[in-house]
Amino acid sequence: MLPALHAVQARTGWVSQGALNYISRRLTVPPAELWGVVTFYHLLSTTPRPPIVAHVCDDIACRLRGGEELCESLERLMGAPGAHGDNGRATSWMRSPCLGQCERAPAALLTVAGERPRTITLAPVENGVASIVDLLRDPPDTSDTRLGAHAPDDRRRLVSRSVPQVGQAGLRLLGRIGRVDPTSLEAYRASDGYRALARAVEIGPAAVIAEVVASKLLGRGGAAFPTGRKWDAVAKAEARPHYLVCNADESEPGTFKDRLLMEEDPFALVEGMTVAGYATGCERGYLYLRGEYPLAAERMAGAIAAARAAGLLGADVMGGGFTFDIEIRRGAGAYICGEETALFNSIEGKRGEPRNKPPFPVEVGLFGRPTVVNNVETLVNVPALLREGGAAYGGVGTEGSTGPKLFCVSGEVARPGLYEAPFGITLRQLLDLAGAAPVRAVLLGGAAGVFVGPADLDVPLTFEGTRAIGATLGSGVIMVFGESVDMLDIVRRIAEFFRDESCGQCVPCRVGTVRQEELLARLRARRPLGSDAEEMALLKDLGQVMRDASICGLGQTASSAVESAIFRLSIAGRRA
């Protein structure tokens, strides 16, 4: 259903009632249910919108780099955000949650509807509001405004702004980035590509799972579940068919690792998914790709087509006697669809509401079948670990967190970007790499993560190390806040984010995120209801009910960053 809605939105800039009626008849979906789905996603509009819309990020990473000022100038120039309807203008602008371009903030995303629909990323917005206005007037043809030139030197220079370690030896996950042409299967094969799949077919599915178990690989999406155990459970599940889902709906504010992997090394993900499908007995893999990532979608579609043409996807992959193919599903603007069961519902054409667990996806997942769900970074680890051998790979990092890890460093540092380091590097060492001035706070794990202060900089960046200080590694977000930041404004924006992104299904999260945002507005205006102590008690109560009684991880972590900022860093008492 989402592909149909996307098609209408891309062609006309909004989804009309007539289009909905047509989709409803063709897909035999009740009109009311279709209405429920289309009103769930913020990249789909049910009211007329101009064909060209700029979505300007005002989320926390961009806020540190002038995103809010950008929005304010646009408002002066073009009127209130979201001004739509037939007001004679062919363009409009809106505020947007994190666009996943944090290393090159501030960012904007242009959606151009029409005969040749396209989505264009503008990051960084270098010349302020003028560059957005120029783009609105004359949108370019490419999905990425950086990619005017494709010469290898230019590529390396452009990519090295996002991946400062480009060209450095010994990188397991980022090794090809900036060096190997991401659009060429030959180039990928010439740089160790598809050696892992060849080895997998040689040793058989059970041995592949044994290697993954031996590597002690933990999921990199944020929950850190052992990948080998997940694969084993699905491989042994009796119900058929099995499905593989790659979660590429990276929407956690501050996270951009999966985007860069897909943009710059798409074949590695295709190979990782193929190995996973082979090991767990899946014939079909879905790549649920964030709707805001046009270049990643383009590169992944290209890589999948090239692999299919070369017999590396489809029937009888590599002559190994197994069938596997990948289908891309694009999200349409909903953070919650990164939650695995919400993602299933989204693929199935339902509202992206999380399901209650248990049953877990390994038993009852996509279309009610046993399903492996893995994050992009997790799957990109797989070819690397098969080439090196599981046990050797498990020797990298620490006892409890093995292998290399990607860190998304953004905010007030000299060299923001994606960094690869073995687990165990300390926060201070990583910040030195990125060039941080004295910091006031560091957000670990994104909006669903935890703020730590200058006293915590020696924490080893491992799952167990961050847990020991009551923090989390999450998806690898390291966002740095300097001394002059208005932290209450940052925390308020995080609360706003959760209020916008809650699916609305369960009471603690639906109403709790509203009350949390209201409370922070009061704190910021220094107008508490009752006493400050009562407000703090209220904040704790809200945090507890959301953490304890929400259905999914969104609600359970919606107060995490807020509470850590207020209670750990005492930002409410110390105003900027």
Next chain:
Amino acid sequence: MKPEPIWFRPPPPPSRPPAAPARPAAPPVEVSIDGQRATVPGGATILDACRARGVDVPTLCFLPTLTPVNVCRVCVVEVIGSRALVPACSRRVEPGMAIQTESERVRVSRRMVLELLASSVDLSTAPGLHDMMARYGARPERYGRPAAPAAAGERDRREPGHHEAPVGERAETVAQPVKIDNDLYMRDYSKCVLCYKCVEACGVDAQNTFAIAVAGRGFDARISTEADVPLPDSACVYCGNCIGVCPTGALMFKREHDMRAAGTWDESKQRTTDTICPYCGVGCTLSLHVQDNRIVKVTSPADVSITSGHLCIKGRFGFTFVEPPGKDSD
């Protein structure tokens, strides 16, 4: 030599429709509920187990006749070893589960869920919830005075991912004008706790009409027809099963709504008489709610196997023929 053909006699036609084969019974499970050891049928939910032993677990979005959606989170209980609380209505018992139904964590969550609901929704026609709030000490007034209600249709036009920044001194609510677009029933979404029951009853759990669904996202999520069209333009067949399952009076007979508005609704003067619907051969049980010798509402008992509480438009609304002509125009 040709093999002898094998002839067989087909079994005699069954004299009654064949029953489904008996489902293999799951072995009973040992659990502990509030410290008491209990043997519970395998496959039962925690709620089944508790209620069978007389342990009271409050519920809001649960009804035995509907598939549990576990969205209200009133029924959460603590399972030792589980990171978060679990919904009793849908979580099935597992061997060795240690369940706490009234621990401090459980009480805090229930109190907060009730506070959050009462501070955002008009619960004036949901008497059961008031008892629950008293039991858990909910204080919805600590979120500030309620904000001004939304204009008609305003909440239905809200876009996902965008909202006006709150001032913070007033608590946002779902308050909005009542929707009256037909003569049979009205929808007052100021009273909606979004328990999903009406959507389930309209869908596969009872009516299979699919006239309504949840639309929007987050706090702006709401029950809606397609594009918020009035009920007469929607797929609604006026079975009224959504009214039958609504726990808060957000969906109400037009007659009850008018009487409440006129101040003449008085439940103490009402008697309920069970009878059989005269319209067709199914024989649904009707409960006629009568006040001052006038039928004011029709329901059906949920525990009657014929209806499970559900009726059709005729049984639910087709009762005015028993009234003297000209007395009431509805």
